[in-house]
Amino acid sequence: MATRTERDIVLHYTNHWFTHSEWSVERFAHDLLAPALVEAKMLERELEQTDGDAWARERKAWAVRVGRIFNGTSPFPLEWKMVWLGVLPSEYVAQVRRDCLQLFGVLDINLPRSSPGKPSATPSNLARVFKEFSEFVAAATPAHDGRYCTNDDPGDVDVMLQEGFDVIGAVMTELLALAAGTGRSVPMLQMLIAGRCQEAEQGE
Structure with missing residues (x-):
């Protein structure tokens, strides 16, 4: 194909x-x-x-x-x-x-526009998070029997995976907007960035 x-x-x-x-x-x-x-x-x-x-x-x-x-x-x-x-x-x-x-293997995350070191109001879009989560739940057919296994329909699994990544992207977008607008940090994001830096240093 x-x-x-x-x-x-x-x-x-x-x-x-x-x-x-x-x-x-x-x-x-x-x-x-x-x-x-x-x-x-x-x-x-x-x-x-x-x-x-x-x-x-x-x-x-x-x-x-x-x-x-x-x-x-x-x-x-x-x-x-x-x-x-x-x-x-x-x-x-x-x-x-x-x-x-x-x-390109990239999550759909929108970065808020703000000046570095100077917090400014950023729009919230919690409705998108709720929408993506409801679509994830609606697509959770593989979870209906309480377990995941190779007998689950591949098409259903692919849809659930897709909807799950859409939720992750929406939540990350919302957290970044929240942090940018309030001047607070995103702890887990800092941990991920630190981990990436360590990987890069070890690979040199």
Whole structure:
């Protein structure tokens, strides 16, 4: 099986959005992506402003251009990635972010923005923690008999693992925001960092 790439992830969730909404490749390409690329100064010229034949030709051309990205006959322009994500619904962006980070073995943790040594208010998002935890509990089918073993359905196990890591990411994000906003430290995080430093020193 081919290795999953960031391109695969972005297109998968974009397609999922099309399937569960009134959006299409043509509408997305011309009405959302193209204007965003113009705003980001990634296109050489502005879009056609009329609703005549030129506009219809341009709309069709964009549908073909983006359609080729979806069917694999044209590469996904790397410089378009953030612009593309910027016009997707937020819930899909979160899923893309999570899956792309997993490619590199990284938890989905958002670092709060604050000045070093100078605590500033940071937003809380405890609702995300509750949401992720409830989804973890809902996915805990392998735990229903009180034990984990090789007889558990692999699909159920994979879902529970995924939901569990989502909980960890949400909790870590919340703890980091709490620490940054209040000026307090995260003891376990300091221990993990110290452990990493010791490993690095021993490996030298």
